[in-house]
Amino acid sequence: MKHIQVPPLTEKQLAVLEELYQKTKTHRYRTRAQTVLHSAEKGFKAEETAQIVRESHVTVLRWLKRYIAEGI
Numbered sequence: 001m002k003h004i005q006v007p008p009l010t011e012k013q014l015a016v017l018e019e020l021y022q023k024t025k026t027h028r029y030r031t032r033a034q035t036v037l038h039s040a041e042k043g044f045k046a047e048e049t050a051q052i053v054r055e056s057h058v059t060v061l062r063w064l065k066r067y068i069a070e071g072i
Contacts, residue, residue: 004064006040016072035060036067 009017014037021033031053038044038052046064050057 003045004039004061004068005043006036006064006068009040013072020072031055032063032067035063039064 017033017037021030021037024030024033035049035053035055038049039046044052046057046060050060053060
């Protein structure tokens, strides 16, 4: 399986993701923010994060690719 790693986050990126995770009322956005944070901060693979957030690893890979390409 392919491993995608989000590069280290800047302070601004981290602040935006943490705020999104903590304050959004949209479950999907919170889960996506959590996915990016797990990859960037803890180095989790898509399969590990997928188990935590209860999504398929394919979905997690898609979210990570999109974040890397487009940002938040």
